[in-house]
Amino acid sequence: MILGIALTNNFGTHAATWRMPHVDPNAYTNIDVTVEHVRTAERGGLQFIFIADRLFLYGNLAEANPLFNMDPIITLAAVTQATKKIGLIATVSTTFTEPYLMARQLKALDVISRGRVGWNAIPSYEPDAFANFGKIPPPRENKYERLHESIQVIQSLWGSWGYDAGKPDQSGTYANSVHIRTINMHGKYVGARGPLPIPPSDQGQPVIVMPASSHYGLHAAAMYADVIIGMPSSIEESLALRKTILNTVSEAGRDPKEIKFIVFVGFTIGETKQKALDTRRALDVHTDLKMQLTRLCAYLGLKQELTQLDEPLDPIQLKSLRPHPYDQRSIEAVRLAKEGWSPREILSHAIFDPYPTVVGTAEQVADHLQEWFEADAADGFMMNFDDFHTEISNFVDQVVPILRNRGLFHEDYEGTTLRDHLGLSPHYGLDPRIAKTAKWPDL
Known part of the structure; x- marks a missing residue:
């Protein structure tokens, strides 16, 4: 099964964790704490960590710490240098940042990390976020129109430095420029000329992750996502959601086997x-x-x-x-x-x-994961912990060995890239099946 951790801030998902005596209340701004959490997850062979984001200050600071990370891209840039194998997924909104900048930052991270980066692609919807950019929220469908254009431009930019450009040859040729091409895509909302000044990473390009949200969001995820995330409350609900996702993926002209479906879950682990x-x-x-x-x-x-x-x-x-x-x-x-x-x-x-949570022993946690996994309700899990300082290591040291003994979790990383960890097929550039239906005059 696929296992990853949602790292919101450096404390945990419970609003009071920052007040615990074993927790440094200044951990929110301490990158060393983030690195420690991620290294612990990597020690357990977990496939990825995931950093969510909101583009405004979220949380009542009179009572609790900020809920979200200071900046996912900056954080992952630091974490890449302190880890070796675990996948690193960052949330970046398509609403306010231009595709060229997003494409460059994400692919640069992917190259630096040697192919371990994923992008959680979402549009922003909160009025507070729009206020921070001096804008007014558009109709919901318009946010997804921009998302569609942005993802297509970004994937095209990722593929603009082709594999056939080759490796540097010190006899005189750094790269075959014939295979480094402009994309010249200009839509209603965004555009870019390209090419991107970054060659393929060890996995080609970042993995795309998207939530199974509204009708518009689900349709977009079915078109582009390698990994789709859901938040069902029961196995039955998860099976129904998974069926809907796979049908939508098929309608988008893709093979449902190409995507992984993971769901949110939470744990608090104790000896009893x-x-x-x-x-x-x-x-x-x-x-x-x-x-x-x-x-x-x-x-x-x-x-x-x-x-x-x-x-x-x-x-x-x-x-x-x-x-x-x-x-x-x-x-x-x-x-x-x-x-x-x-x-x-x-x-x-x-x-x-907001998601199923097990408060119990390591055995009970493992039982929950096994029940959902063997029911085919999910390929894996996005795990939340009340207290990152204690619960990540509790899971790694107590639950992971149980899952391995039951034959449900790998003994160690079998590859080096996030695409390897998730069992995803190679992919580079804009999916040609999408390119055929995209409304770009220069495609």
Whole structure:
């Protein structure tokens, strides 16, 4: 299976991790901390790390650290020099940056890292991001029109220095310029002449990663992505989403076998389930649970307020439980209540995380991954951890050996590039199947 880690900031996904006594509150700006996290993931043979992004300050700094990395490209430029094999995926929006600059930065990173870079290609949609560039958000479909043009220009630029240009020959020829060509693409939103001054990397060009989002986003991912990311809440939902993705990929004229489908998942690991819950509760102590408790009442189908937070529900409350039949979180909350967990303990099970989260032992974490993987619900997982300082090493040292013993995870990297790690076919330049349908006068 494919395993990667979503590195948001240098703390973790829980808003209170920065307040833990073992955490340096200044870690947000410390690249050495980032490098340590990535090296730990590489030690475990994980295929990639993933850095999400927002183009504005995200988070209430009065209570929590910034949620996102300072700058994905700058961060990965540093990480490339401190790691050897693990894949490095950066989020870069197509909305504000011109394709030539994106193409140059991403391919330069790919060459520097010897073929380990991936690009999470997304359009921006938040008004705060547009405000930072002095712009007003356009209609949603227009954002994807620019994304389509940008990706096609970027892929064409990546392929503008052809393989047939050869290697430098000290007898007199650095490169055969016949195979380094302009692209002359000019659309409604973006354009570029080219060529790009960068030869092929060890994997040719960066891997393209995209989310399975809206109708427009899914259509775009089906056309360009090597890896598509989803956030289903159950195996059944994941299987349905995967089927939709593969059908859309086929409709785009591509072979569904060309893409990998990975899903989000979260973990808090302990020697026992109770110790894992205690770890989560230690974080929750530093957050205001009032809104979560109100939400929990609704998910349990209770009308009265929960006041005994550390006691199991009483018999009258248990009789009143009414789960929402089509909401996995509500079903899970009712199940936990009936098992005798207190309201605070139910919240410690991370039922309101936006993705399935296991708070438990290494065996339980491995069981979750195995169940989803063997059900063919995903090719791999984008993992989230409350606390990067402890949970990445917990996963590498405790869960990875279990997965290897079960024959579910590789013993070591079998190749050197991200494309190798993900089992993707070679690809260079703009996909000729897309070029045939693209509306570019000079193609």
